[in-house]
Amino acid sequence: MGRAFVYVILGGGVAAGYAALEFTKRGVSHGELCIISEEPVAPYERPALSKGFLLPESPARLPSFHTCVGANEERLTPKWYKEHGIELVLGTRVKSADVRRKTLLTATGETISYKILIIATGARALKLEEFGVSGSEAENVCYLRDLADANSLVNVMQSCAGGNAVVIGGGYIGMECAASLVINKINVTMVFPEAHCMARLFTPKIASYYEDYYQSKGVKFIKGTVLSSFEFDSSGKVTAVNLRDGSQLPADMVVVGIGIRPNTSLFEGQLTLEKGGIKVNGKLQTSNNSVYAVGDVATFPVKLFGETRRLEHVDSVRKSAKHAVAAILEPEKAGEFDYLPFFYSRVFALSWQFFGDNAGEVVHFGDYSGSTFGAYWISKGHLVGSFLEGGTKEEYEAIANATRLQAAVEDLAEVGRQGLKFALTV
Numbered sequence: 001m002g003r004a005f006v007y008v009i010l011g012g013g014v015a016a017g018y019a020a021l022e023f024t025k026r027g028v029s030h031g032e033l034c035i036i037s038e039e040p041v042a043p044y045e046r047p048a049l050s051k052g053f054l055l056p057e058s059p060a061r062l063p064s065f066h067t068c069v070g071a072n073e074e075r076l077t078p079k080w081y082k083e084h085g086i087e088l089v090l091g092t093r094v095k096s097a098d099v100r101r102k103t104l105l106t107a108t109g110e111t112i113s114y115k116i117l118i119i120a121t122g123a124r125a126l127k128l129e130e131f132g133v134s135g136s137e138a139e140n141v142c143y144l145r146d147l148a149d150a151n152s153l154v155n156v157m158q159s160c161a162g163g164n165a166v167v168i169g170g171g172y173i174g175m176e177c178a179a180s181l182v183i184n185k186i187n188v189t190m191v192f193p194e195a196h197c198m199a200r201l202f203t204p205k206i207a208s209y210y211e212d213y214y215q216s217k218g219v220k221f222i223k224g225t226v227l228s229s230f231e232f233d234s235s236g237k238v239t240a241v242n243l244r245d246g247s248q249l250p251a252d253m254v255v256v257g258i259g260i261r262p263n264t265s266l267f268e269g270q271l272t273l274e275k276g277g278i279k280v281n282g283k284l285q286t287s288n289n290s291v292y293a294v295g296d297v298a299t300f301p302v303k304l305f306g307e308t309r310r311l312e313h314v315d316s317v318r319k320s321a322k323h324a325v326a327a328i329l330e331p332e333k334a335g336e337f338d339y340l341p342f343f344y345s346r347v348f349a350l351s352w353q354f355f356g357d358n359a360g361e362v363v364h365f366g367d368y369s370g371s372t373f374g375a376y377w378i379s380k381g382h383l384v385g386s387f388l389e390g391g392t393k394e395e396y397e398a399i400a401n402a403t404r405l406q407a408a409v410e411d412l413a414e415v416g417r418q419g420l421k422f423a424l425t426v
């Protein structure tokens with residue numbers, strides 16, 4: 001049994017939604033494009049799951065956050081795919097791929113063949129078991145990657161009002177979920193191995209601002225240690241968390257955010273991998289001419305830095321997906337993907353943006369006891385990265401622009417004194 005399509009997108013997450021919209025903008029005929037997704041719903045804006053979805057009042061629910069509302073573009077409901085003749089094969093896992101024969105085999109036993117494949121399989125959450133701790137299956141231990149996880153997190157949160165949550169991990173999931181738990185009136189303790197939160201991006205000074213803010217909301221931090229085991233009750237629910245430093249924390253629920261692994265396994269041994277992802281060129285094309293990779297799973301050349309990177313943020317996902325479609329449909333017109341890395345987060349009343357690379361020397365600026373402050377990263381006399389909390393649209397655009405232009409910096413202290421004025425006058 002089998003079906004054949006000209007274009008197949010494997011994975012139905014953020015990248016798939018933006019690629020589908022781009023296909024229709026550039027011209028695709030009915031019946032040519034198919035999206036296969038393990039998830040039972042049409043592509044949606046995954047970032048909403050740790051923000052609007054977790055609000056106690058008027059939470060975001062599908063269909064309100066189907067792609068591509070996150071970029072203020074059309075909202076693609078299942079009806080939209082039908083009207084555009086795009087086949088959505090939902091709730092279906094692809095269990096093997098053969099890039100030589102150009103076929104995918106689904107868990108339901110169907111063979112789907114393609115002329116061009118776009119791999120958009122994203123990533124999976126790392127499990128505690130991968131760090132030698134068991135207990136992930138307990139009903140009050142929550143991960144957050146997809147809609148099913150988000151629904152179960154909401155259910156667990158609702159059963160824990162006024163109780164204690166332990167958040168494992170001090171990265172994006174940890175920080176955004178901790179804020180949401182507080183808003184849901186749950187007492188939060190965050191546990192992570194590093195000396196400060198968001199260690200992959202924040203400097204100690206930036207982290208200290210957010211940690212103080214979280215503490216003012218009642219969040220407790222336990223740093224420099226990790227979870228070693230759980231205590232369970234007779235029904236298998238976690239009741240406490242044991243830490244490697246010997247302490248024990250009572251827990252009505254646990255949220256785990258300890259990083260991700262890109263979903264590359266279907267293609268290992270068939271396509272070239274690099275830095276944990278599927279290696280692509282500036283057209284998002286893999287080592288096989290008929291196969292493209294986009295989003296979290298792709299390791300692509302970042303022209304600005306002259307090296308390849310694999311990013312895990314939605315702006316690069318949206319833009320890489322669109323660029324791949326342009327390269328497929330209009331190869332002679334599409335140039336090389338030229339991307340300025342952009343990360344952001346929103347927690348409580350706070351909101352920050354970061355552009356570029358956090359490499360080189362750091363200069364902090366602005367009022368770290370107020371609400372607008374930032375940092376510049378300078379390498380070899382040029383601006384390579386910028387961070388800003390509490391900025392206006394114009395200010396964010398200015399730091400992005402100055403970073404893209406890699407503005408020259410002669411005197412670090414002077415740039416610190418000028419602060420935002422430096423970016424605004426580039």
Ligand code: FAD
Nearest residue numbers: 011012013014015038046047094121122295296312313314
């Ligand atoms: P995904 O969106 O993960 O989609 C991959 C899809 O492929 C899934 O539907 C999956 O089920 C499917 N799939 C995988 N393997 C198979 C298979 N074998 N067969 C069939 N289907 C398969 N980034 C930001 O920049 N800002 C944010 O505020 C932000 N918030 C986030 C909040 C949360 C809770 C999470 C989890 C991520 C957040 N991110 C954020 C990161 C961002 O959502 C990801 O970078 C983005 O979703 C990746 O898009 P993708 O399409 O590559 O993969």
Ligand code: NAD
Nearest residue numbers: 131169170171172173174192193226257258259312344345
């Ligand atoms: P992350 O990489 O941001 O953070 C992982 C954290 O895990 C580290 O900061 C560390 O504190 C912790 N950790 C590592 N090993 C540990 C161990 N053995 N025990 C305990 N803690 C350990 O990953 P995440 O927070 O899990 O986020 C998952 C994905 O979702 C990432 O790709 C992230 O970019 C994405 N996401 C992004 C946003 C955003 O951009 N605003 C928001 C939510 C999620």
Ligand code: ISD
Nearest residue numbers: 045047048051052065069070
């Ligand atoms: O980029 C995003 C983001 O942060 C969200 O919450 O997309 C979503 C949508 O805006 C949700 O509706």
